[in-house]
Amino acid sequence: MRPVQLRTALLLPAFAFLGCAETPPPVSPAPPVTLHSPFTGYSSAHYRDPKAWLCLPGRSDTCAEDLDATELRPDNTRVEVRDTPAPGADQVDCFYVYPTVDLRMGPANHEDFDDLEPMARTTVSQAARFRYTCRLFVPLYRQTTFGTYLRGDEARRPYREVAVSDVVDAFLHYMGQYNQGRKIVLIGHSQGGEMVVELLKRFFDHDPVMRERLLLAMPIGWPMDVAPGQTKGGTFENLPVCSKAGETGCIVGYRSYAAGETARVGTAVPAPGRESVCVNPAELAHTRPSFSRTFFHKPPAPLSLVGMDGMATPFVMTRDLYTGQCVDAGNGLRYLTIAVTPGDRRTSPVNLALPFLHGVLGYHLFDMQFPQGDLVDLVAERAKALRGN
Numbered sequence: 001m002r003p004v005q006l007r008t009a010l011l012l013p014a015f016a017f018l019g020c021a022e023t024p025p026p027v028s029p030a031p032p033v034t035l036h037s038p039f040t041g042y043s044s045a046h047y048r049d050p051k052a053w054l055c056l057p058g059r060s061d062t063c064a065e066d067l068d069a070t071e072l073r074p075d076n077t078r079v080e081v082r083d084t085p086a087p088g089a090d091q092v093d094c095f096y097v098y099p100t101v102d103l104r105m106g107p108a109n110h111e112d113f114d115d116l117e118p119m120a121r122t123t124v125s126q127a128a129r130f131r132y133t134c135r136l137f138v139p140l141y142r143q144t145t146f147g148t149y150l151r152g153d154e155a156r157r158p159y160r161e162v163a164v165s166d167v168v169d170a171f172l173h174y175m176g177q178y179n180q181g182r183k184i185v186l187i188g189h190s191q192g193g194e195m196v197v198e199l200l201k202r203f204f205d206h207d208p209v210m211r212e213r214l215l216l217a218m219p220i221g222w223p224m225d226v227a228p229g230q231t232k233g234g235t236f237e238n239l240p241v242c243s244k245a246g247e248t249g250c251i252v253g254y255r256s257y258a259a260g261e262t263a264r265v266g267t268a269v270p271a272p273g274r275e276s277v278c279v280n281p282a283e284l285a286h287t288r289p290s291f292s293r294t295f296f297h298k299p300p301a302p303l304s305l306v307g308m309d310g311m312a313t314p315f316v317m318t319r320d321l322y323t324g325q326c327v328d329a330g331n332g333l334r335y336l337t338i339a340v341t342p343g344d345r346r347t348s349p350v351n352l353a354l355p356f357l358h359g360v361l362g363y364h365l366f367d368m369q370f371p372q373g374d375l376v377d378l379v380a381e382r383a384k385a386l387r388g389n
Helices: 003-011 117-126 128-132 153-179 191-203 208-213 281-286 372-387
Strands: 053-055 069-072 078-081 092-097 135-139 183-189 214-220 256-258 294-297 315-318 322-328 334-340
Touching (some): 053 117, 092 191, 092 372, 117 128, 128 372, 153 191, 183 372, 191 214, 214 372, 281 372
Parallel strands (some): 069 315
Antiparallel strands (some): 322 334
């Protein structure tokens, strides 16, 4: 979601926006029942059109935009950091599904793709930085609107089926036309995380051929659960939650909230007898709680970055300014708390006191930004292992 839009949506009463529901559009065609993994040769009537993709490898598109950053150092000096490539991208593919960017308050699917700015801005903020560790594939899809979630699961179901059908069709086309045996990283945030969970359930959890192909999955910001003290036995039966360095075929997930507060998580409470998935990417990537590199995209007013006036780059970066910790809140609820690292005198470039960051969604808007460097490193580490160096 774009910051200004999200702030507006959260500060105004939800009931004021519950407009009339639109009739859900038809779902994308289901694949033939004879199609089996790894889906070689499958071609989608829709996703064979390059215009149906926000990002494709080798194309000058959203995922090729400028990622230079201004680093805010511990002594409060600044230095511009140029985005530089890393080897290994040709051996790993990243399939990314963006979060909710259609903030209409009536139940509907997003069908107007004339203006791609909302999808593009979010993709640049969350996913473009993976481009030097993997080939990036980003499909456009008929996601459900923000307001559709406010109607509850049953009312949302027909709209969700449309979104899922698009993502499934795009993924199968990717497998059939682009994958060519490469390892796969699935990345999604919020509604995009929900779509990734659906892909994992349908194509990976019960299929050893596809599990072998999976390098890593990151359904960030979408609730998942496991059996208490275990890495499986909840959302997935066979796909484990990542628990050690270098592990492949596993899941990284969390929902983030301010440290020192009791999170109001709404409906994201785990089922009885289960516990929430919470993996701190920094602990997994670097065995320490502080985030190695945090990136914030320069936002539109009024959410200007604090103390970064005159910044010439599109991103601000900090190293080890923020620390994350997975906490147990009782009844199986676990989430990632985030705070400024104790003793650090830098001012957070994002005003963490903004009221909408302390509601039901917490730091959801920045779930992927705080530990972004660590998330990229998790993929890079595994890509390096594939190369054998």
